[in-house]
Amino acid sequence: MQKYSIFNLVKNAFSNHENWDLAWKDPTPKEEYDVVIIGGGGHGLATAYYLAKEHNITNVAIIEKGWIGGGNVGRNTTIIRSNYMHDENGLFSEFGMDLWRKMSQDLNYNVMFSPRGIINLAHSDAQMNAYARRGNSMRLNGIDAVLLNREQVKEIIPMADFSENVRFPIFGGLMQPSAGTARHDAVAWGYARQADSMGVDIIQNCEVTGFDVAAGKIKGIRTSRGNIKAKKVGICVAGSTNILAEKLNMTLPIETHLLQACVSEPVKPVLDNVVTFGAGHFYVSQSDKGEMVMGGDLDGYNSYAQRGNLPTLQHVLTEGIAMMPFLSKLKMLRTWGGIMDMSMDGSPIIDKTHIEGLYLNCGWCYGGFKATPASGWTFAHTIAQDRVHELNAGYSLNRFSTGKLIDEKGLGTKTWIS
Amino acid sequence: MLYINCPHCGMRSQNEFSYGGDASVKRPELNKEVSDQEWDDFVYNRKSLRGKHLELWQHISGCRQWIKVERDTATHEIFRTFKADEEVA
Numbered sequence: 001m002q003k004y005s006i007f008n009l010v011k012n013a014f015s016n017h018e019n020w021d022l023a024w025k026d027p028t029p030k031e032e033y034d035v036v037i038i039g040g041g042g043h044g045l046a047t048a049y050y051l052a053k054e055h056n057i058t059n060v061a062i063i064e065k066g067w068i069g070g071g072n073v074g075r076n077t078t079i080i081r082s083n084y085m086h087d088e089n090g091l092f093s094e095f096g097m098d099l100w101r102k103m104s105q106d107l108n109y110n111v112m113f114s115p116r117g118i119i120n121l122a123h124s125d126a127q128m129n130a131y132a133r134r135g136n137s138m139r140l141n142g143i144d145a146v147l148l149n150r151e152q153v154k155e156i157i158p159m160a161d162f163s164e165n166v167r168f169p170i171f172g173g174l175m176q177p178s179a180g181t182a183r184h185d186a187v188a189w190g191y192a193r194q195a196d197s198m199g200v201d202i203i204q205n206c207e208v209t210g211f212d213v214a215a216g217k218i219k220g221i222r223t224s225r226g227n228i229k230a231k232k233v234g235i236c237v238a239g240s241t242n243i244l245a246e247k248l249n250m251t252l253p254i255e256t257h258l259l260q261a262c263v264s265e266p267v268k269p270v271l272d273n274v275v276t277f278g279a280g281h282f283y284v285s286q287s288d289k290g291e292m293v294m295g296g297d298l299d300g301y302n303s304y305a306q307r308g309n310l311p312t313l314q315h316v317l318t319e320g321i322a323m324m325p326f327l328s329k330l331k332m333l334r335t336w337g338g339i340m341d342m343s344m345d346g347s348p349i350i351d352k353t354h355i356e357g358l359y360l361n362c363g364w365c366y367g368g369f370k371a372t373p374a375s376g377w378t379f380a381h382t383i384a385q386d387r388v389h390e391l392n393a394g395y396s397l398n399r400f401s402t403g404k405l406i407d408e409k410g411l412g413t414k415t416w417i418s
Numbered sequence: 419m420l421y422i423n424c425p426h427c428g429m430r431s432q433n434e435f436s437y438g439g440d441a442s443v444k445r446p447e448l449n450k451e452v453s454d455q456e457w458d459d460f461v462y463n464r465k466s467l468r469g470k471h472l473e474l475w476q477h478i479s480g481c482r483q484w485i486k487v488e489r490d491t492a493t494h495e496i497f498r499t500f501k502a503d504e505e506v507a
Contacts, residue, residue, distance in 0.1 A: 246465065253463055302467075303494070305493065
């Protein structure tokens with residue numbers, strides 16, 4: 001593989017950049033693979049990369065219905081954080097933070113990781129207490145957390161509404177300074193390029209139409225480009241999880257919902273951090289191009305349409321304007337939607353299934369992007385070793401029947417229904 | 419914007435409704451032994467169909483009745499609406 005470096009950049013400048021190698025190939029599916037990963041999103045690509053890198057398994061195919069990085073990894077708001085209270089989520093995400101910090105070097109691809117810090121605003125004394133508790137839990141797990149009072153928040157984000165007569169005054173906030181953002185497409189492309197260079201076949205425009213299972217064991221998959229035999233199959237398809245589960249006669253604790261995001265016109269640098277509104281569901285950061293990147297609630301009803309409805313967007317942006325009134329002056333540049341695999345406790349599933357050789361990675365809800373490296377790493381381990389790693393042991397499929405839910409927000413089942 | 423034909427009030431905008439999930443889910447019968455699996459299916463497991471989906475909505479800013487809506491989850495087209503106790507063929 002051609003290394004990306006300043007020297008190669010200069011060298012290729014002499015030939016008008018016309019002689020760069022393709023970043024990944026476009027192979028025809030082979031008859032058989034050791035491992036087939038269904039889904040060429042961030043998680044699937046990362047899984048293939050760590051299968052090759054950590055477990056030396058390179059006879060691997062990624063089967064993608066559309067094009068790689070065209071799903072949620074290209075549709076998110078690029079936030080990376082590990083500000084979770086529960087051990088399962090905190091330790092898993094903090095492991096991921098380490099991978100994020102090393103990612104650009106590891107992949108020889110600039111993913112533009114920017115640890116700019118995230119601030120969750122608090123709007124009452126009770127919320128400050130809850131944040132103090134969460135911050136303490138984070139610190140016990142080795143995650144950085146700082147509780148900020150009103151004055152400290154004002155120093156960092158003076159453009160927020162600090163006037164007295166507002167419905168949700170800012171009391172303070174919880175900050176994770178090491179959280180941040182990254183360039184989402186680069187993450188997908190970086191993983192794809194490295195996985196491809198180690199022998200992984202990235203097969204795009206190939207839809208999975210069925211599975212071959214015999215005597216409780218996976219034998220292969222059926223696709224729009226023919227049957228492919230496989231010793232092991234990993235499903236990593238986010239909002240399409242239920243569609244594949246139906247082909248396996250499985251019913252999962254997952255519903256597919258639509259989540260929208262939007263960006264404003266680009267403006268000069270105004271916001272250094274990621275900020276979330278604490279009295280609703282709204283988050284904002286500023287991209288390197290200057291756009292304000294915003295998101296919030298789900299549209300609220302089951303949906304496979306990758307486009308949203310205006311009432312939800314209006315609701316979300318009303319919260320945004322309550323938090324930072326200057327946002328009302330900006331013009332909207334783009335809105336888009338992605339389909340989320342919403343699990344019933346708000347936490348993901350990375351586990352084996354009742355079918356031998358079939359593995360499941362789903363339930364990422366609002367937080368799939370930041371989990372990309374840790375999800376790929378633990379899913380690769382689960383597939384290669386045929387057992388879960390301690391980092392994803394809590395993300396089991398049977399926790400719903402055993403009662404070991406990971407209910408981060410304390411909202412019970414169907415955490416998205418408001 | 420969705421427009422939902424409330425069987426009690428007529429055509430109203432989505433803003434007046436709140437969503438209640440899959441209407442085909444049945445609570446296990448009372449006074450009967452319920453297995454963990456049955457309870458799991460009732461509380462957590464969902465088919466989350468792509469295409470025609472029968473679902474519950476509540477006309478929360480209107481007559482406050484629960485209703486059933488047959489809607490396409492891929493196109494958002496609404497085909498039919500029913501009163502909550504109406505059997506859907």
